[in-house]
Amino acid sequence: MGSELMQPVMTKDELTEFIAREMPQVKDDFVIDRIGPMEADVRMPVAYRHLRPGGTVSGPTMFTLADLGVYVAILAMIGPKALTVTTNATIDFMRKPEADADLLCKVKILKLGRALAVVDGLLYSEGNEAPVARVNMTYSIPPKG
Amino acid sequence: MGSELMQPVMTKDELTEFIAREMPQVKDDFVIDRIGPMEADVRMPVAYRHLRPGGTVSGPTMFTLADLGVYVAILAMIGPKALTVTTNATIDFMRKPEADADLLCKVKILKLGRALAVVDGLLYSEGNEAPVARVNMTYSIPPKG
């Protein structure tokens, strides 16, 4: 139960810098809004490349933001282990995101074990309270070296 | 039960052209290798932007290819309904894809109902028989207009 009370060991700035160094491919795709104990909020400015027919945001775009949000929420708690990887992800697409609003993801870690983390995320179009998608991810945490 | 015997109503070339027109954002990301009855094989040439720490391909990249593969497999059977959308997706990441091989996705439609399609996909690094990921998707099919 101790993990529920743990504090983050990395700040928002440290995580932003870590991502820029280790994952230069995605550093311009998203912004870390907030890091909390077992929580993170991230944001993606929606661009033309994220859109799909009907003026909506693509599923892979939502998956990408959720995956990044879960990754930073976990690293915030366990420190900079780049090789932490997704093992399972489930997404329900519930409503059509807006093409002209930032996409937000609010992440909450439900279990932070030694080997596995189980994490929830809800995605929103900024300015709208109804979630556009829900994501559940399981991450594998590398053993201490 | 008739759907299991149905033949595709769009060819590989018609689907490639449809994607280029309706989803210009992704047309250069993937190639349709084969269309069959209730099946499709698609391919993504892996590029630098798809990579992640440890020399592997990102989860969102695999999700993107699977989503496109499922989309074309369904459109092949029902015709060009751009607004067909993913409602649920589950991915298991099983093995580390290779950074220097094309990513392949073999898609099989398990159920093609009037309103919902249920579809399986297996992802591979070209040249390796062990799947790197499995994906299951449910798509919502728009009513006939």
Place this chain on the structure above:
Amino acid sequence: MGSELMQPVMTKDELTEFIAREMPQVKDDFVIDRIGPMEADVRMPVAYRHLRPGGTVSGPTMFTLADLGVYVAILAMIGPKALTVTTNATIDFMRKPEADADLLCKVKILKLGRALAVVDGLLYSEGNEAPVARVNMTYSIPPKG
């Protein structure tokens, strides 16, 4: 957005009676603790038949309670439509439930559309705050007759 503000149209007693009549097979397996707007809490007294090696509660038992909880949460909002059925369910088993505590499930409807409902559930062993499992279900709602 209106659904978020909707009130239940069936009470806890009406739902208990409905289950006893329509699903006599399960009426003794669980208890409805609370019905709220877009929410329900249900409980299963754990019995010998639910146990598994290592003194824990079986996965199918958790699935059964979650499925019943989601069903009553939806019927509470839409009325007694017995043919409402699960189309997709995902469960993450996170911690070992206790063999000698009631199993609880707290259900929250995330989306209540005309044809589909998307619902979250968290399962607990009574007396312990850390969830033992998380479940996500999609239900198909029959059209108005």
Place this chain on the structure above:
Amino acid sequence: MGSELMQPVMTKDELTEFIAREMPQVKDDFVIDRIGPMEADVRMPVAYRHLRPGGTVSGPTMFTLADLGVYVAILAMIGPKALTVTTNATIDFMRKPEADADLLCKVKILKLGRALAVVDGLLYSEGNEAPVARVNMTYSIPPKG
């Protein structure tokens, strides 16, 4: 890659006896039809307690059979480790099972790692070729003692 070529280390009879001893609660619920390399076929005689409104088989019944099928498929390959447990399960319910036919589940192990197994199952009503449900499970394998 070796796992794909591995042979089972337990026979059908040894597994049936193991289940009877370790899980007496379920031994009368299902039958092991066949064990193969990385595969198993199991069967559940459908009884009154498995039924639901509309003359169909309940979702939890399908989950129960799939969970048992995956469990025996894994134990067949790794030997009698009772504490092997499900960590994640996803089910898609695709067609209505028949109330008066046995429920079958055909299980295939996609990955058998040291710590995790990833497994697919397709459920059928005996005598009907169209699957009624698909299940995907991840199991955690206890370390060697």
